[in-house]
């Protein structure tokens with residue numbers, strides 16, 4: 001075994017291992033990683049419990065310095081970490097390096113947040129009494145992360161958890177333990193005290209389930225699939241745990257007649273296909289009004305066919321592989337379903353090489369009622385839905401069980417403003433791809449996409465702290 005768990009400041013080996021291979025080349029072995037179970041979670045929780053009172057009481061300066069150093073170490077190692085990320089997840093080296101820099105920015109932002117944890121002093125309704133409202137750590141926080149952003153998502157859960165004085169047990173996705181392991185090493189080097197951060201790798205059914213179940217874990221932040229997320233929420237609710245979920249999307253990109261065609265095609269291409277469509281903010285429904293539909297579809301089809309699919313480490317590549325065989329099989333299933341449901345399927349063939357490569361696919365002539373337009377696919381595929389006008393476009397955009405990100409391409413301020421007000425989503429994009437967000441503002445959605453307080457930016461404090469109201473008489 002090459003890479004051990006990180007528990008109580010020690011590297012802890014396991015007899016079982018997970019072999020981490022690249023989706024771009026099945027023969028490229030990145031390393032073997034410890035594969036734990038419930039007992040390792042218990043050890044990690046015990047270490048987190050021992051460390052909690054010290055970390056919760058630590059000066060904000062100490063917490064700031066650890067996070068700031070972690071951010072600096074990530075920046076120093078950005079090329080190496082970006083390469084690891086591209087190898088283990090399959091996104092292009094440019095996307096992977098960008099994501100790594102994003103992780104560093106998140107750590108640095110929350111280093112500052114540790115110093116900005118203000119409260120309120122309020123006049124009491126009773127004479128002579130002072131009222132104070134303060135934020136305290138929640139306690140031990142369990143973090144369960146997915147494979148599609150293997151360094152940014154751990155960073156945006158971990159950094160606020162630590163900034164506000166919580167201790168952490170984190171479980172990364174089985175497909176991408178490498179980046180999470182590097183984060184553990186970086187936090188160790190950054191001087192994070194023993195037990196404050198603990199990494200346990202292994203299957204969701206054992207490690208994840210035990211995190212959700214453990215009575216000493218006060219809060220769980222989860223990003224992953226809808227099915228698992230809903231179960232996590234139920235299991236947390238029955239145990240009285242605080243819970244935050246980020247799950248799927250079926251994000252619409254509306255293109256209206258007055259759109260700038262270059263902007264609309266560029267934003268749709270990026271939103272639908274970049275990162276191989278494996279983003280919860282991907283545009284998987286392109287909703288296009290009748291007057292621009294044919295021109296848009298022709299341009300999009302040509303642009304998608306020109307995208308270079310291949311080795312993520314090659315700088316010319318624009319679309320890397322799908323993450324694994326089961327995701328590829330699922331994608332191919334949706335490709336066949338799109339044809340069965342009556343779409344004009346354009347593209348979508350398998351790529352060359354010893355990895356899980358497929359070309360982007362467009363489901364032209366789709367309706368919003370088809371399964372391919374309702375279910376999250378999580379691959380480089382998008383429905384193109386023709387509608388009569390803006391009003392129908394808005395209704396179709398909102399007609400989904402999800403509500404993460406919603407986009408419109410238009411040159412009309414009136415339509416853009418109307419859409420911004422009426423899109424039933426947590427994030428709205430005007431003349432921009434539905435994916436691609438800033439790190440210092442809230443991230444999250446509505447309906448089936450998200451549950452609980454927002455992640456990222458100053459809004460992250462809501463989840464990672466609990467409020468105490470004190471009354472003081474002289």
Ligand code: ADP
Pocket residue numbers: 144145146147171172173174202203204205207208209212223224225226228229231232
């Ligand atoms: P995806 O399809 O994106 O892999 P999952 O919801 O299966 O989505 O996985 C997201 C994260 O949740 C992963 O770290 C996974 O190991 C974990 N997980 C899977 N099943 C469970 C479970 N029953 N309880 C807790 N975590 C789980």
